Amino acid sequence: MPASHTADHPTRRYLAIWGWLAGLMLLGVALSELPLPKLTIVLVVLALSSVKAVLVGMYYMHLKMDARLLRLVALGPLVLILLALSVVFSSRLLHF
Amino acid sequence: MSTAQTVSAIEAPSTATGIPNGKLGMWLFLASEVMFFTGLIAAFVILWMSHPAWPGAEGHLNRLIGTVNTFVLICSSMTVVLALAADQRGEMAGTRRWLLVTIALGALFLLIKSSEYREKFAHHIFPSTNVFWSCYFTLTGFHFLHVLGGMVFNLYVLARTTGRHWPQFRKRLELAGLYWHFVDIVWIFLFPLLYLF
Incomplete structure (x- = not known):
C-alpha cells in the first residue's frame, strides 16, 4: 500500500x-x-x-x-451517573 | 544531550501508567466536568418531570437554529481531529489551517448562541422569567463559557505552532482536541433536551 x-x-x-x-x-x-x-x-x-x-x-x-486506563477514567463517571439516575428516576419514570 | 534526545525525553510517557501526565490529567479533568454537567442536566430533568406542561407555550426555542448550531459543533469536532491528523503527518500548514477553521466554527457557534440570547432578551425573557428559562440560561451559559475556553485553548496552541519549540508543545494540540470534543459531547445532549422535547 x-x-x-x-x-x-x-x-x-x-x-x-x-x-x-x-x-x-x-x-x-x-x-x-x-x-x-x-x-x-x-x-x-x-x-x-x-x-x-x-x-x-x-x-x-x-x-x-488508547490505553485501557483512559477508557476506565472515561467510564468511571458514566457508571456513577447511571447509578445516580437509576436511584432518582426509578420511582418517577413510570409516571412520566 | 542532543536535540533529538531532548525531544524524545519530552514526548516520552512520564508516568508509571505509560500515559503522559498531561493526557491523564486532561481525562481526569474531563471526568470531573462530566459530573458537573450531569448535576445540572439531572436538575433540569427532575424539574421537567415535575411539570407536565413543561416548558409551556412560552418555552419555544427555534429548532432550525439549534440544529444548525449542533451541525456547526459537529463540524468543528471533525476539523480539530483533522488538525491532529495533519500534525501527525508533519503537515504544519494543514495543522494551522484546521485549527483556524475549528476556532472560526467555535466563534460561529457563539455568534449564533448570542443572537438567540439577544432575541430572548428583546422579548423580555430572562433567567428569572421562570424555571425553564432559568435552566436554559444556566445550561447553555455554562456550555457557552466552555466553548469560549476551548477557543482560547485552541488559539494558544495555534500561536505555538509558529514557534521553533513546537515539538515540545505538540502534545497540547491533542489535549485541546480532547477538551473540544468534550464540549461537543455536552451539546449533543443539551440540544435534544432543550430544543426537541
Missing part, C-alpha cells in the same frame, strides 16, 4: 464518523416531529445522542486506540 494511501486512511474514517454524527442528528430531529408518545421520542433520541457521544469518544478522542 502506498504511504500516501495509508496516511489518508484516518482522514477518511474521521469524515465517515462526521457523516454518521450529522446523519444521527438529523434522524433525531426528524423523530422528534413524529406523532409518537413523548416518552418513546425522549428515550430514542437520547439513545441516538448516546451513540453519537460514543462515536466521538471512541474515534475522535481515540479511546478505541
Whole structure:
C-alpha cells in the first residue's frame, strides 16, 4: 500500500464518523416531529445522542486506540451517573 | 544531550501508567466536568418531570437554529481531529489551517448562541422569567463559557505552532482536541433536551 494511501486512511474514517454524527442528528430531529408518545421520542433520541457521544469518544478522542486506563477514567463517571439516575428516576419514570 | 534526545525525553510517557501526565490529567479533568454537567442536566430533568406542561407555550426555542448550531459543533469536532491528523503527518500548514477553521466554527457557534440570547432578551425573557428559562440560561451559559475556553485553548496552541519549540508543545494540540470534543459531547445532549422535547 502506498504511504500516501495509508496516511489518508484516518482522514477518511474521521469524515465517515462526521457523516454518521450529522446523519444521527438529523434522524433525531426528524423523530422528534413524529406523532409518537413523548416518552418513546425522549428515550430514542437520547439513545441516538448516546451513540453519537460514543462515536466521538471512541474515534475522535481515540479511546478505541488508547490505553485501557483512559477508557476506565472515561467510564468511571458514566457508571456513577447511571447509578445516580437509576436511584432518582426509578420511582418517577413510570409516571412520566 | 542532543536535540533529538531532548525531544524524545519530552514526548516520552512520564508516568508509571505509560500515559503522559498531561493526557491523564486532561481525562481526569474531563471526568470531573462530566459530573458537573450531569448535576445540572439531572436538575433540569427532575424539574421537567415535575411539570407536565413543561416548558409551556412560552418555552419555544427555534429548532432550525439549534440544529444548525449542533451541525456547526459537529463540524468543528471533525476539523480539530483533522488538525491532529495533519500534525501527525508533519503537515504544519494543514495543522494551522484546521485549527483556524475549528476556532472560526467555535466563534460561529457563539455568534449564533448570542443572537438567540439577544432575541430572548428583546422579548423580555430572562433567567428569572421562570424555571425553564432559568435552566436554559444556566445550561447553555455554562456550555457557552466552555466553548469560549476551548477557543482560547485552541488559539494558544495555534500561536505555538509558529514557534521553533513546537515539538515540545505538540502534545497540547491533542489535549485541546480532547477538551473540544468534550464540549461537543455536552451539546449533543443539551440540544435534544432543550430544543426537541
